[in-house]
Every structure is written in C-alpha cells, then in structure tokens.
Amino acid sequence: MDSSPHRISDVMTRAVVAVGRRTRFRDIVERMEEWQVSALPVLEGDGRVIGVVSEADLLPKEEFRDSDPDRLTQLRRLPDLAKAGAVCAEELMSAPAVTVHPDATLAEAARIMALRHVKRLPVVDAEGFLQGVVSRGDLLKVFLRPDNDLADEMRRDIIDVLFPAPVEPVHIVVRDGVATLTGRVKDAKQIPLAARLVRSVEGVIGVDCRLTAADSDGR
Template identity: 85%
Template sequence: MGSSPHQVSDVMTRAVVAVGRKALFKDIVERMAEWKVGALPVLEGDGRVIGVVSEADLLPKEEFRDSDPDRFTQLRRLSDLAKAGAVSAEELMSAPAVTVHGDATLAEAARIMALRQVKRLPVVNSEGVLEGVVSRGDLLKVFLRPDNDLADEIRRDVVDVLFPAPVEPVHVIVSDGVVTLTGRVGDASGIELAARLARGVEGVVGVDCRLTAADSHAG
C-alpha cells in the first residue's frame, strides 16, 4: 500500500564484489581498494555465502609483523595471531557469516548491524546464495526522500485512512524530514496513532503532532 522502501531489498547494492575461499591475501586487499569496501563476502562455487573477510581480519598481519607477543597476549589474541599467519580467504574469514534476507525490514537490518558490530551485511536468499549487500549508508538512503514524497504518503496512508471526514482539514507539512500535522479531527483516539504511523514512514526524521479533537472542546 505505501511507497516507503520498507525492506532491505529496496535499498541494498546488487552489484557486489566477492571472493572465493581460495582467494589470496593480496588479491583480497586489492579488491577492497578497487571497490572501496571494507569487507567482502566469501562464496562457495554456487554463490552461497560461507563467511566474510573484513579489514579487521586482515590487520593482524600488520599488527604482529615484527612483534613477539608474550604468553598472555598469545592466549588472549589466539584468533588474531592465527589470522596474522593466514594467506587465503578461508583462513582469514569470519564464519559463519552474519547475513540478512532481502525481505527483512530496515529496522531489523540496523539492529543486526548494531548487535553484531558490523558495517555491512551480505543479503542472501533462502538457500544462502548471495543477492546483494546492504551497508549502513544504504539504510540511510531513506532519509534522502523528498519532503513532498513523505507528505504525499502520510496524507494518503495515514491522514486519509484515519480521518476520512475531519472537522477541519488536516494539513501535512514536511520540512527537512520533520512532519507537522495540524487540524481538528472528530475523535481524539486517532491522534496518537496518527503521530506513530507518521513517525514510522521511512525517511521521516521527526513528527510534531498538533492535531486537536472536536470532542476536547465539548461541554
């Protein structure tokens, strides 16, 4: 019904660079530099995502290049020390990969990124085959929606549905993503819902709800 891009598939990048499990360290670095990305999905032959190799996985090689870590560091940084000696994607990658499905909401993707502390997520189908990549920047694309588009959607999907016959016209003004709702409606019970639904429209930064109800002036 709405035109908001509610799903990951609406904002993800479909042209994705990836590597196979046998890709060598230098090839991985070169691809990251060429495509200006900080992580690459690692694929099996059928395109199934089996891991992700990131800049964080590559840095231990430089960190421990000339060092002779003590016993405590060896125990505490065992995984990083192993990656310092790694030469291929399958040795370097973090597995299993943290992924997301294309039909996930943007909020779900943002929550996964925050909880797992990653900046990009491979987008996979039900078989785990790569379909794209979604980044933090992709999730923020919704805030580039024009104010007029936001206002049109809120009028159509919120105001016209909740208040088909307002006491006074309900005005929707959007400026820099901030929505202002003004007017008088017949029933106060819809006001809080209108504010919540407007806030849920993708690209809305904030809502200033100034709606009043006719019954609030009765008596």
C-alpha cells in the same frame, strides 16, 4: 495504512565484488582498495556465502608483524594470532557469515548491524546464494526521500484512514523530512496514534503534531 515498509531489496547494492576460499591475502586487499569497501563476502564455487573477510580480519597481520606476544596475549588473542599467519580468505574469514534476506526490513538490518558490530551485510536468498550487499549508507538512503513523497504517503495511508470525516481538514506539511500536522479531529485519543504512525514512515526525521480535538458538542 497498507503501505509496506521498505525492504532490503529496495536499497541494497546488487553489483557486488566477492572472493573465493582460496583468494590470496594480497588479492583481497587489492579488491577492497579498488572497490572502496571494508569487507568482502567469501563464496563457495556455486555462489553460496560461507563467510566474510573484513579489514578487521586483515589487520592482525600488521599488528603482530614484528611483535613477540607474551603467553597471556597469546591466550587472549589466539584467533587474531591465527589470522596474522593466514594467507587466504578461508583462513581469514569470519564464519558463518552474518547475513540478511532481501525481504527483511531496514529496521531489522539496522538491528543486526548494531548487535553484531558490522558495517555491511551480504544479502542472501533462502538457499544462501548471494543477491547483493547492504551497507549502513544504503540504510540511510531512505532519509533522502522527497518531502512530497513522504507527505503523499502520510495523507493516503494514515490521515485519510484515521480521519475520513474530520471536523476540519487535517493538513500535512513536510520540510526537510520533518512532518507538521495541523487541524482538529473528533477523537483526542487518535492524536498520539496519528503522531506515532507518521513517525514510523520511513524517511521521516521528526514530527511536530499540532492536532487538537474538537469540543464535545462538535464545534
């Protein structure tokens, strides 16, 4: 059970398009369209991430184009109204940027995305320099791991460690990401542990644990 969980550095996109503080509104839209992305990191001249411009930051310009919001709307939507008049990245960006480090786990990144309601995260080093970008789609790549790779990892890091001398061999079959465990083991208490550890292997979609405990007399 020594294998490390996948890290952001394993799945992130390293070729990243970004903009500077003074990048103009239209240039931002053109880069999003060209690269088919929904958000762009905003960088200082030395490559540090200082913010992110997303489609949501750009839309107020269209929303309030020909409207005359009442006072209540002005009070409630003040940040959006400010962005409606923005002309460059510095005025549009959300700051500070929500980022993640390359050594973070996929689960950590998924939690950040869910809590902060973002689809993409700039990946930065300890000094805040841009290393890449990770998207929701990148996090899902782990579920494309080959079945044989999943089975090999489970056998090596879980089954061979938990059950070094089973009553009979513990078998693992993985099909379409679903792992099926069969066989008899000496200690019934280890069955739920085995199922939990197998389920925690990144890329596993489901677990069908059919392990049974041997009789107390060893038969």
